[in-house]
Every structure is written in structure tokens, then in C-alpha cells.
Amino acid sequence: MKLLYYPGCTLHTVAVQFDQSTKEICKQLDIELIEISDFTCCGGLYPQTTENLMQLQAPARILVQAQRTDPNLELMTLCTFCYNTLKRTHYTLKKDEQKRNILNDYLEEPYNAKVKIVHLIEVFRDDIGYDTIRKKSKRSLLKGFRVAPYYGCLLLRPMNEIELDDQEQPSILEDLLYAIGCDVIEFPYRFDCCGSFHVVNKPEIAEQCSKELLRYTEQFHANCLVTCCPLCYYNISRFGGTDFNFQIFYITQLVGLALGIEPIKLGLDPEIINKFISDSYLV
Amino acid sequence: MSMFKKTNEEFVHEVELLSGQNLFSCYQCGKCSAGCAFANFMDMLPHQVIRFLQLKKVEPVIDANTYWYCAACLTCTTRCPKSVDLASIMEALRNIMIRENRPYIQVFSLPVEIIEGFPQQAAVSALRKLSG
Numbered sequence: 098m099k100l101l102y103y104p105g106c107t108l109h110t111v112a113v114q115f116d117q118s119t120k121e122i123c124k125q126l127d128i129e130l131i132e133i134s135d136f137t138c139c140g141g142l143y144p145q146t147t148e149n150l151m152q153l154q155a156p157a158r159i160l161v162q163a164q165r166t167d168p169n170l171e172l173m174t175l176c177t178f179c180y181n182t183l184k185r186t187h188y189t190l191k192k193d194e195q196k197r198n199i200l201n202d203y204l205e206e207p208y209n210a211k212v213k214i215v216h217l218i219e220v221f222r223d224d225i226g227y228d229t230i231r232k233k234s235k236r237s238l239l240k241g242f243r244v245a246p247y248y249g250c251l252l253l254r255p256m257n258e259i260e261l262d263d264q265e266q267p268s269i270l271e272d273l274l275y276a277i278g279c280d281v282i283e284f285p286y287r288f289d290c291c292g293s294f295h296v297v298n299k300p301e302i303a304e305q306c307s308k309e310l311l312r313y314t315e316q317f318h319a320n321c322l323v324t325c326c327p328l329c330y331y332n333i334s335r336f337g338g339t340d341f342n343f344q345i346f347y348i349t350q351l352v353g354l355a356l357g358i359e360p361i362k363l364g365l366d367p368e369i370i371n372k373f374i375s376d377s378y379l380v
Numbered sequence: 381m382s383m384f385k386k387t388n389e390e391f392v393h394e395v396e397l398l399s400g401q402n403l404f405s406c407y408q409c410g411k412c413s414a415g416c417a418f419a420n421f422m423d424m425l426p427h428q429v430i431r432f433l434q435l436k437k438v439e440p441v442i443d444a445n446t447y448w449y450c451a452a453c454l455t456c457t458t459r460c461p462k463s464v465d466l467a468s469i470m471e472a473l474r475n476i477m478i479r480e481n482r483p484y485i486q487v488f489s490l491p492v493e494i495i496e497g498f499p500q501q502a503a504v505s506a507l508r509k510l511s512g
């Protein structure tokens with residue numbers, strides 16, 4: 098299958114492992130990624146007030162760029178900020194014709210409000226299917242990974258606009274992790290905020306949030322945390338670094354390991370992975 | 381007395397317009413504050429912001445740091461039993477302050493080295509939410 102791919106601002110810079118591991122697994126699963134050209138930042142967090150036209154322009158431009166590249170393909174994105182912002186922008190423009198008409202004057206071509214935005218984990222669930230993933234995975238490999246699935250704040254909310262999974266009782270990450278053979282922890286703190294953008298001017302807030310999250314992770318005897326968000330990844334690894342004995346992974350890195358891809362190709366340190374795998378014999 | 385040209389009534393009306401919310405939908409259960417990850421840093425809890433606005437007491441709300449400390453995580457919006465979109469109310473407050481030229485941070489007050497080290501969406505979001 099073919100998908101359009103919008104990497105956003107982080108996937109080629111601070112989250113290269115995420116990009117790299119995604120490309121590796123897509124190769125294995127016969128998914129062709131077509132990166133849209135000439136894209137900009139989506140604007141980070143979605144502008145929530147009623148007078149948000151100006152800030153909707155950047156994400157709307159990306160949607161138009163996708164429509165121009167190939168109107169029949171779905172637009173896949175990985176970063177939860179991008180995913181959330183693009184989906185909510187699409188929702189607003191689809192629903193609000195007046196806003197769409199005004200914005201259209203500022204876009205390369207009018208937006209048809211038909212682009213379907215998907216997250217890679219959605220493609221796994223709906224197009225590839227967990228059964229296929231289970232069959233292709235070396236499931237015994239991931240036995241030592243006691244994973245706490247971490248959704249963070251943006252992946253699912255608000256549910257009526259994102260329509261990925263239930264916002265309070267989701268299972269999309271858990272199901273995928275089960276399919277690849279991890280020991281999945283039932284993790285009640287999976288939506289707790291990592292401190293988000295406050296790390297920029299009030300790092301102490303992000304520090305407290307991330308450390309609290311890791312304390313819970315420890316209480317639940319998880320030895321790693323899995324996320325889809327480059328900012329969660331950054332905050333948690335920055336503030337949890339030395340105090341906690343844990344590892345944070347992008348979901349695609351674990352899927353890649355299960356599919357038998359070498360750690361180094363997924364942006365992972367083989368030594369760390371070996372430790373996990375040898376630990377699994379102790380359990 | 382308000383430091384704006386707006387009266388308190390006008391201010392509250394603008395919050396309602398920008399957020400698209402009816403402030404009187406809130407029945408003060410406090411569930412939003414209970415789940416807010418930033419509540420212990422805030423001078424005024426999220427549900428108290430709504431209460432003050434219901435009573436048209438604007439000054440204590442704008443003096444509090446609550447709406448600047450809100451990270452727009454939508455936890456409160458998700459859980460409110462009355463479907464009040466509190467995250468949008470916080471955003472409306474930020475927007476009004478930014479329009480009044482009273483942003484929380486100045487773009488140029490952040491050293492470039494600091495911004496460069498972060499995932500870009502953190503810097504973009506912080507600047508968008510806190511300085512317009």
C-alpha cells in the first residue's frame with residue numbers, strides 16, 4: 098500500500114530514530130511512503146478559540162499540499178502534535194464552510210476537506226491487522242520488555258474530532274504491544290502530562306511531571322515506556338535520565354525489533370537491547 | 381477597577397465568545413482541577429477561574445498564573461461531566477491578554493541556544509501559547 102507521509106518539524110531532526118524505524122518497518126510491511134514536498138510546521142498545538150483563522154493557515158496548507166500530491170492517498174503522520182493539529186484542522190474546515198471559504202483565499206488551491214489523516218498505529222490496526230503483525234513478529238524476542246504504554250495528552254483528544262480510540266479507555270497501543278509479544282502493563286497513568294511545552298520556559302514543571310510519571314512506571318514494575326510523541330520522549334528522557342532505571346522507546350522501535358530488524362537500524366543501542374533480552378531469561 | 385478599557389462584563393463576554401462556552405454550564409464539581417497536572421503550580425485552581433468569571437470578578441483571574449500554566453492538555457475538557465471545554469476558556473484568557481499586549485514571555489527573551497535544544501514543537505507551542 099501507499100501512504101503520503103508528513104514528517105513535521107521533528108522527525109528529520111530531533112526524532113530521527115522515530116523516522117528511521119518507521120521507514121524500516123514500512124519496508125518490511127510493503128508500505129510505500131511518499132513524503133509530501135515543501136511542507137511547513139503545523140503550528141504545534143491546535144488553536145482552540147473561535148477566532149483561530151490565522152493559526153489554521155499553516156496546517157491547512159499542509160492538508161492542501163497532501164491533496165495536491167495525491168488526492169486519493171491517506172496522509173500518515175507520526176508526531177502526536179502534528180496528528181492532533183492536522184486532524185482538528187481538517188475537522189474544523191470540514192464542518193465550518195465559512196472558515197474554509199475564507200482560508201481558501203490564502204491557500205495554493207481550495208481545500209476539498211477530503212484528506213484522511215492517519216497515524217501509523219491506525220494503519221497497523223485497520224489496514225495491516227494485528228494478526229498479520231503477530232504472524233510476522235518474533236514474539237519471544239520481546240519477552241523481557243515490561244512495557245508501560247504511554248498515550249500522553251494529544252493522541253486521542255478530543256475523541257469526537259480525532260476518532261482514533263476511546264479517550265479514557267483506549268486499547269490501541271496495548272493491542273499492538275500484545276501483538277508483538279511484549280509484557281504489557283496495565284498503566285493507569287498513561288494520559289498524565291509530561292509537562293509539554295513548559296520545558297521551554299519553566300523546566301521545573303516538566304521535570305516534576307516527568308519524574309512523577311516515572312515513579313508510577315516504577316511502581317508498576319515496568320522497565321520501559323513506549324510513546325508516539327517526540328516531546329514526551331524528550332521530556333522523559335531528559336528528566337528521568339539518571340534517577341530511574343528505565344528505557345523509553347518510540348512504538349515503531351519496538352515493532353521494528355519484533356519484526357527482526359537490527360537495533361542499530363532502528364536507532365537503538367544494541368547493548369541496551371541485549372540487556373533487555375538477556376533479562377528476559379531471568380523472568 | 382480593571383486595567384483594561386473593557387468593563388468586567390465585556391471581558392467575561394469576550395471569554396465566552398472566544399471559547400464558545402457558556403460559563404454557567406459549570407456547576408463547580410472540581411473534577412477539572414482534580415485531574416490537572418499543573419494544579420499544584422497554579423495560584424488559582426481551574427474550576428475557581430470559572431467561578432470568578434461567573435461572578436464577573438475579572439481581576440483575580442488575570443492576576444493568577446493559571447491560564448499561563450495551562451498546557452492545553454485537554455484532560456479537563458475530556459472529563460467534565462457538564463461538557464465544559466475548559467481548555468478553550470484558558471486559551472481565550474491567553475488570547476485576550478496577548479491582544480492587550482500583555483504576553484507571558486517575550487519571544488526575544490529566550491536565548492537561541494535554549495530554543496535550539498528542544499524538539500521544535502515545544503518552542504513553537506510555547507511561543508504560540510505564551511507570547512502569541
Ligand code: SF4
Nearest residue numbers: 406407409410412460
Ligand atoms: S469539571 Fe466541568 S463542571 Fe466540574 S468544575 Fe470543572 S468545568 Fe465545572
Ligand code: SF4
Nearest residue numbers: 416450451453454456
Ligand atoms: S487543559 Fe489546562 S487546565 Fe485543563 S487539565 Fe490541561 S493543563 Fe489543566
